[in-house]
Amino acid sequence: MDFDHSPKVSDLISRLRAFMSEAVYPNERVYFDQAAGSEDRWTSPPIMEALKAKAKAAGLWNLFLPDHGGGAGLSNLEYAPLCEIMGRSPIAAEVFNCSAPDTGNMEVLARYGTPEQKARWLEPLLAGEIRSGFAMTEPQVASSDARNITSRIIRDGDDYVINGRKWWTSGAGDRRCKILIFMGLTHPDAEPFRRQSMILVPLDTPGVELVRPLTVFGYDHAPHGHFEITFTDVRVPANNMLLGEGRGFEIAQGRLGPGRIHHCMRAIGLAERALESMVARARDRVAFGKPIAEQGMLREAVAQSRMEIEQARLLTLRAAHMMDTVGNKAARAEIAMIKVVAPRMAQAVLDRAIQIHGGGGVSGDFGLAEGWALARTLRLADGPDEVHIDQIARLELAKQTNLWAW
Known part of the structure; x- marks a missing residue:
């Protein structure tokens, strides 16, 4: 590299x-x-x-x-x-x-x-004129396995009729949110990864109801928000289907690879700022007769944070390099690894920064508490740690190895 x-x-x-x-x-x-x-x-x-x-x-x-x-x-x-x-x-x-x-x-x-879908929705999104949401996760099932999704998308003449309940639809509360990408079941009897489809649902379509904003450790993240939404006999034109029926998982893989690594890149920036805040606080505060920065436990926290940030950055760059050179599928182990490593690292660095800030760290004055909540949430978003860890293990166990005599 x-x-x-x-x-x-x-x-x-x-x-x-x-x-x-x-x-x-x-x-x-x-x-x-x-x-x-x-x-x-x-x-x-x-x-x-x-x-x-x-x-x-x-x-x-x-x-x-x-x-x-x-x-x-x-x-x-x-x-x-x-x-x-x-x-x-x-x-x-x-x-x-x-x-x-x-x-x-x-x-x-x-x-x-399609050209029509791009003209209606992509162009205003690229211009920053509107915002959007992604409706996949459901409260009734373990959505870490998207094959569990039960919301239905059923063809009816020139339309599709949608029924289901989604939650953690981020961005749906924003008054500028105009379009949702909805993932649902179209072919219950097909092979497992051909059962789901994705379709475009304008937020103002009759039958779409914003039930409530969900909080993350008490934060509702307005005006963005994370909403529970019901879809009751929601009717949209057939040409709102993305790519074709049964191709939802194909779209998801194309969407989630870059999305996961973007989360990790931002998490590193979040951790860097937390470390800077930690160092500034340590220089500014005196405890037991000397600056906190001169005390051993603080120095260990700073050094540990720096090492962990650099390790996560290197793994992120490697994953990004592989995505560019051999593709998302070939880089799936590296994407899974950094999706586990980066949020855990950011959470650990933020936790140390909170500790060094004392009472101020858990307040809203320094942004550390909300940053910690974000880092902790990333360990669930786009697949929980356990799913990625299992994938890493399966890929490793599938490698051909020789038994060495030590």
């Missing part, structure tokens, strides 16, 4: 860091103050639209998308350091139109959408 950045990526890194320092970090508090003071908590704070306009004008827009006219044309490896920088701020990804679940949904539409 070549660790040197191309001139194009080096320029983007420099410009992105400058934009973060000049526009994003100073406006984090403005964003949360505006959100807290809004009459409608599900409306995006005005500062967000202002920052998005600035980012678009600066050419720092849709950096995640490798192969579409509206993207930056970067490989996964090239995008990695940029995504890490965005992960340092809870508002940055959206500023640059690089936030989930929109990124995954845009990739799905760019890769599998």
